[in-house]
Amino acid sequence: MRIQLKLSFIFAAFFLLAGMSSAAEPVSYKVSMTLSHGGEPFASPSFVVQPDKPASFEVTGTDGYKLTLIVTDLGPDAIKVATTVDSAYGSMAPTITARPSEPAAYTVGGLGLDVTVTRSGG
Numbered sequence: 813m814r815i816q817l818k819l820s821f822i823f824a825a826f827f828l829l830a831g832m833s834s835a836a837e838p839v840s841y842k843v844s845m846t847l848s849h850g851g852e853p854f855a856s857p858s859f860v861v862q863p864d865k866p867a868s869f870e871v872t873g874t875d876g877y878k879l880t881l882i883v884t885d886l887g888p889d890a891i892k893v894a895t896t897v898d899s900a901y902g903s904m905a906p907t908i909t910a911r912p913s914e915p916a917a918y919t920v921g922g923l924g925l926d927v928t929v930t931r932s933g934g
Contacts, residue, residue, distance in 0.1 A: 839863060839933050841883045843893065848924040849901035860932075876900050883929060891929045899923065 840860055847855040854875040861867045861883050868880040877899035884892040886909065893916075894907045902923045910916035915928045 839885070839931060841885075841891065842930045842932060843881065843883060844928045844930075845879070846924075846926040847877060847879075847897065847899065848926070849899075850922045851924070854899075854901070874900065885931075891931070893927055893929060895925065895927075897923070897925060 840862055843859045843861060845855075845857050845859075846853050847857075855871065855877055857869050857871075857879060859867050859869065859881065861881070863883055863885055866880060866882050868878065870876075870878040877897060880896040882894045884894070886892050889911055890909050891912055892907060892909050894905075896905045897903060902921055904918070904920045904923055904925065906918040906920070906925060908916045908918055908925075908927055910927055910929050913928065913930045915926055917924065917926045919925070
């Protein structure tokens, strides 16, 4: 009886720790973008971000831009990327729903944004 109780405790502790280690791994997203003007790319930033936390990046110079984004997981086949772009060529604030690891595009006027989002972790 005592050995069986110890074995039960050991198995329960093992499964509890195994579950905790997988739950402790955060989900993150790799976001790769291409910014273009008139069909010509002028920037290709990439980010690794946590869900629902703002990330931003700024580059100065002739082709300067400021990019802010928030990634939200909508389910197995959909990830939302809310973006604000202020560049030397114009501004836009699209919200794009993309399939994981598949490119999505948005264009307004001559300003274009291509986005690919990949899940990692978790």
